[in-house]
Amino acid sequence: MKNCDQFREMYEAYALGALDPAERATLEAHLATGCQDCAKSIEEARWLVSQLAYMAPEAAPSDMLKGRLMQTVRAEAQTAKRSTPSRSAIPFWIWAGVAALLLFSVYSAWNAQRLQREIHAVNQRAAGILQERRELDAQLQLAKRAAMIVTDPASVRIVLASQDHKSPGLEAKWHSQLGIVLTGQGIPVPSGNRVLQLWLIPKAPEGKPIPSLTLRPDVDGKFVLLVSNPPELMAATKALAITEEPEGGSAQPTTTPRWVGGVS
């Protein structure tokens, strides 16, 4: 409040517009700080100053002034009424436009759903293709591995002779790190659901045959079997044997071997 004391004598002159520029600037800078007391006092001073208008004697303006004013005001009121659109005043083409817009909105929503379904189907197809590619990649890796086993000079060749001397022999290549590749062609396809199963015959005198993978030749009697992780070391294996077993293979041979080949 003490800060406002210096302004108290300026309120009326400020409202009157009689303050010199420097004084007015000082007071306005103070008002700009948000002083509510001074703002309120100046509001009262403005009212007081407005009462000075009564010093002027009333005077009657010409009738023409009122006529001009009323003419202008009536014209503007009419214009305002005309420019306020009523429901019935809305032309048909606007309603047609609104209807078209609604139709377009419905179509857009339907189209969006359809596109969403298509995107979902495409995504599924893409996922299938990706899966197929992964499988092909895996097959390719296996084929590469098999090729390396077959071509690597470090692989040991094992010939499995047919025990009934009626079927063609089989050939195996065993690489100590990469695994075994067993191939054959012209091999009779086992009947029904039966399969051929590979066995590793250990060197140990009491060792039982160790089961490995099963296979079924194709209709031409061809097959390539890759055993990436043989269940026994080559050095500990005496021979490879093939028996005919039920689908899924057996833990121990249930038939006599049809092919046998010694591991040298």
Added chain:
Amino acid sequence: MFLAAFTPSKNPEVSLDATLVSRLLQRDVSAFEQLYDRHSRAIYGLVLRILQQAGTAEEVVQDVFLQLWRNAGQYDSSRGPFVPWLFTLARNRALDTLRLKSERQRRREDQTEDLPPVASAPEYEKQLDEKRRAEKVRALMASLNPQQKRAIELAYFEGLSHSEIAASLKEPLGTVKSWIRNGLLRLKEGLQATS
């Protein structure tokens, strides 16, 4: 506070003005006509007193009332009564016009046009309160010494600053400031005593 004596709710005239102004927002032509009939004499008298020229005064009054019609929303009845707001609007417009005119042009126009007659009797009963207030203000101002009253008139009707008034009256600046402030405080006390 001082303004409380003049709050709209205590004065039916003020409430009527506020109602009429609110109707302007709905483009009510009859409300505009009523406001014009109620206040055009006071406004024209004020503007004419400032401009001293009938034609220009009517142009300013026309501008003031058209501004009221087109921008009625600018008046906020919660912040004070309508008439002081309209007076302030009219005075500001008139002083702006006065400042735009050259001294020579004003002298020439003074020679060619006579002042219009002063209105005496009010046309509307509702103007009585305004009339009483006008009489009170005039009586209070007439009780000031002539130099003091002249200083206030120069400030209010001609828009002169303290320094310009001191130069015009050839009086010390401090004296002019005291005259104006004391005169206005006397007016304030007189109006408070009336309310």
